Amino acid sequence: MTRPPQRGQRGPSGPRRRPDTRRPPEVDLARRVALDLLTAVREQDAYANLVLPDLITRAGLDQRDAGLATELAYGTCRAAGQLDAIIDVCGDRPIAELDGEILDALRLGAYQLLRTRIPSHAAVSATVDLVRAGRRPGAAGYVNAVLRRVSEADLATWIERLAPDEQSDRIGHLSVATSHPEWIVQAFADSLAPRDDELGDALRADDAPPAVHLVARPGRIDRDELVARTDGTATSWSPYGVLLPAGAPAAVAAVADGRAAVQDEGSQLVAVAMATAALDGADARWLDLAAGPGGKAGLIGALAAQRGAHLDAVEISPHRANLVRRTTSGLPVTVHVADGRDPGFEPGSFDRVLLDAPCTGLGALRRRPEARWRRKPSDVAELVRLQRELLASAANLVRTGGVVGYVTCSPHLAETEGVVRRRPKELEQLDARPYLPGVPDLGDGPTIQLWPHRQGTDAMFLALFRKV
Numbered sequence: 313m314t315r316p317p318q319r320g321q322r323g324p325s326g327p328r329r330r331p332d333t334r335r336p337p338e339v340d341l342a343r344r345v346a347l348d349l350l351t352a353v354r355e356q357d358a359y360a361n362l363v364l365p366d367l368i369t370r371a372g373l374d375q376r377d378a379g380l381a382t383e384l385a386y387g388t389c390r391a392a393g394q395l396d397a398i399i400d401v402c403g404d405r406p407i408a409e410l411d412g413e414i415l416d417a418l419r420l421g422a423y424q425l426l427r428t429r430i431p432s433h434a435a436v437s438a439t440v441d442l443v444r445a446g447r448r449p450g451a452a453g454y455v456n457a458v459l460r461r462v463s464e465a466d467l468a469t470w471i472e473r474l475a476p477d478e479q480s481d482r483i484g485h486l487s488v489a490t491s492h493p494e495w496i497v498q499a500f501a502d503s504l505a506p507r508d509d510e511l512g513d514a515l516r517a518d519d520a521p522p523a524v525h526l527v528a529r530p531g532r533i534d535r536d537e538l539v540a541r542t543d544g545t546a547t548s549w550s551p552y553g554v555l556l557p558a559g560a561p562a563a564v565a566a567v568a569d570g571r572a573a574v575q576d577e578g579s580q581l582v583a584v585a586m587a588t589a590a591l592d593g594a595d596a597r598w599l600d601l602a603a604g605p606g607g608k609a610g611l612i613g614a615l616a617a618q619r620g621a622h623l624d625a626v627e628i629s630p631h632r633a634n635l636v637r638r639t640t641s642g643l644p645v646t647v648h649v650a651d652g653r654d655p656g657f658e659p660g661s662f663d664r665v666l667l668d669a670p671c672t673g674l675g676a677l678r679r680r681p682e683a684r685w686r687r688k689p690s691d692v693a694e695l696v697r698l699q700r701e702l703l704a705s706a707a708n709l710v711r712t713g714g715v716v717g718y719v720t721c722s723p724h725l726a727e728t729e730g731v732v733r734r735r736p737k738e739l740e741q742l743d744a745r746p747y748l749p750g751v752p753d754l755g756d757g758p759t760i761q762l763w764p765h766r767q768g769t770d771a772m773f774l775a776l777f778r779k780v
Contacts, residue, residue, distance in 0.1 A: 337441035342377040343420065346384035347442055350416040353389060353682045360389055360681050388423040389681035390519055394491035395422045398470050402461035403454070414451045417443050421459045426467040436460060490515035495689040496674060503723040503761065510765065517764035518677040518684070524556040525577045526567065527607075529614040533571040541566060549751045549767075550580040552611070570641060575607045576676075578762045578769030579721075583608040585747035585760075586666045586717030587615045589776050593713055599662040600625040601652040601706055604632025606639035608668055608719075613643035624648060624662075626655045653701045660711040667706045669699040671720040671727050675771030678764060692726050699731050707736040707779060715742075716777040721770055723761055728773040732759060739777035747776065 345367045352358035352367075364385055368378045388395070399418050400407045407415065421439030424430045436459045443452045465473070475488035483501065487494045492515055501511050525547060528535040538554050539546055542564055547553030554572075556564075566572035587598075598616050603609045603625035616623045623645045627633040633649045640647070650656060652667075672691055677684050699720070706716045716739060720727050732741070743758040753766045760774040 337444035338438075339441055339445045340438050341371050341373060342381040343384060343438055343442055345371050345373065345381040346388065347416055347420055349381075349385040350388060350420060351413065354412050354416060357686070360386060361679065383428070384420060384423060386521075386681040387427060387519075388419050390677075390684070391423055391427060391491045392419060392682075392685055393493065394471075394488060395419045395426075397474050397488060398422060398426070398462055399458060401474070403458045405454075411448055411451070413446060414443065414448055414455060417446075417455055418458055421455065422462045425459065425463050426470065432463045436463065486512060486515060490519070492518070492684055496677075496684055496687075499674060499724045502725050503728070510763075513765040514763055520678060520764070522576070522678045522764070522770075523768065524561055525550075525575060525580070526554040526556055526561060526564070526572050527575040527580050527611055528552045528554060528566075528572050529570070529610060531614050531618045533566050538566055538572055547577045547580075549748065550577045550584065552584070553577045553580050570639070573607060573610055573639065575611065576679075576770045576772075578675075578767065578772040579607060580611060581748050581751065581762070581769070582668075582717065582719045582760075582772050582774040583611045583666065584615070585744060585774060585776065586664060586715065586719075587612050589664075589715045589717070589742060589744075589747055589778075591663065591713055591715050591778070593663075594711075595619065595663050596621050597662045598623045598664045599657075599666070599706075599709060601655070601665055601667045601702060601709075602669060603627045603636045603647070604629055606632075606636035608666060609636050609645060610639040610643070612666060613640045613645040617644050621663075622646070624657070626650050626652050628652065653698075653705050655705070655709075657709055659708050662710050663714045665706045665710045665714070665716045666719065667702055667716065668719045668721075669702055669727075669731075671695055671699070671722040672724055673721055674724055675721040675762075675773070679770070692724060696726050696731060699727060700734060703731060703739075704736050707739050707777075710779045712779050714779050716779070718775040718777070720773045723763070723771045723773065728761065728775075729759065732775045735777065738779055740780045742776040742778055744774050744776045748774075 348367055349360055349364050352363050353360055368381060373381060396407050399422055417439055421435055424435035425432055440452050440456045443455050471489050476484035478485040483494055483497050487497050500514050501508055504510050528538040530552060535552055542556055544554040544556050547555050561567050561574045598621050600609045604627040609625045613623045625636050625645055625647045627636055628651050630649050633647050637647045648655060672687050673683055703718055710716050741758050744760045745754045745757045754760050762769045762772045
């Protein structure tokens with residue numbers, strides 16, 4: 313590994329040039345929005361994908377500037393760990409001692425320098441102007457100096473200097489190279505084993521902007537009609553999926569009136585699998601045991617309507633329960649605010665149960681740019697306990713011969729195969745693969761783990777059971 317520069321050492325480009333403070337700062341609105349988003353994530357634990365659209369609207373950004381703000385905000389959130397490692401050796405102050413607003417600005421500037429085609433002088437000057445116009449204008453000189461140090465090498469060179477040797481510490485190397493915490497890199501490696509040659513591809517897929525998938529709710533709009541109305545294309549495997557080419561999905565009329573919704577193809581596939589798994593006898597009462605915010609409930613509620621069934625949807629949060637009511641309006645769905653571990657139903661009441669369990673969400677990191685740094689390894693044990701308790705409730709509520717679908721948006725083995733291995737003894741495992749027809753690379757079964765780098769979906773996990 314090449315020896316990294318020492319913190320504060322001048323680089324080969326010579327003395328640092330101080331910013332010109334004689335002119336007023338020229339604040340670029342797109343970058344201002346991106347910086348405001350980083351501040352909201354840091355100070356308020358905000359969810360980037362929920363906050364950014366409002367920031368863009370309030371700033372009045374046109375489509376081009378909105379695209380730039382989105383790339384800079386989301387990209388900086390994703391790359392934060394990697395950027396911090398570089399910033400740390402380019403300044404003479406430890407990262408932990410920097411004012412939060414200054415660190416946000418440094419991350420934003422470093423992202424532009426290392427991971428975009430924005431010219432270096434533009435990235436540095438625009439970031440310095442943001443600082444000059446902010447609450448800490450006196451820090452502009454420091455920001456200027458650090459970013460000029462950052463600009464002395466490209467990203468590949470910085471990774472070579474700072475990352476552990478790939479041969480002796482592959483996990484540590486990939487953590488720096490792909491900007492993931494080491495525990496997440498290890499979790500992906502464990503799930504992919506023995507096909508660990510895919511690990512780099514799986515991690516890099518988290519940085520690729522996800523495609524927008526719509527679901528044509530059966531009985532409300534035909535998929536071909538939705539394709540025609542959106543200029544989209546049919547997704548590869550879900551019979552209800554449409555790939556949206558561009559634009560805001562909220563502007564699609566069918567989405568606005570509830571005939572369609574935004575839903576990743578992987579989520580569609582696992583919900584449909586639960587609804588189509590073979591069972592004997594009655595098929596009239598269905599249950600979604602952890603329904604919020606309602607995407608899967610909307611799809612299986614529409615399927616239930618076509619088959620004369622009724623769906624009960626349980627959600628512990630009143631706010632999220634209201635979201636479920638909104639998305640299932642007009643469908644044979646009753647929403648209950650209750651704890652799925654004890655929702656108050658008679659044992660053996662349901663023919664089908666979907667448990668889309670609360671989880672770490674490691675399978676959707678590409679959609680939640682800040683999530684990889686917000687989640688902690690200590691979260692896993694508590695979530696696994698909750699998942700097992702919810703699965704025990706599902707086993708109690710499904711009738712003998714009925715079907716349970718266990719789903720997580722995570723490839724972490726503790727949340728997937730670990731929960732399946734310790735399932736209630738009355739749940740007999742089914743091979744889930746026949747219920748995802750045509751989907752390639754599903755492995756040896758009986759469970760299914762989807763991946764962004766394989767199927768282009770979120771990393772959804774599915775296990776199917778029959779109660780015996």
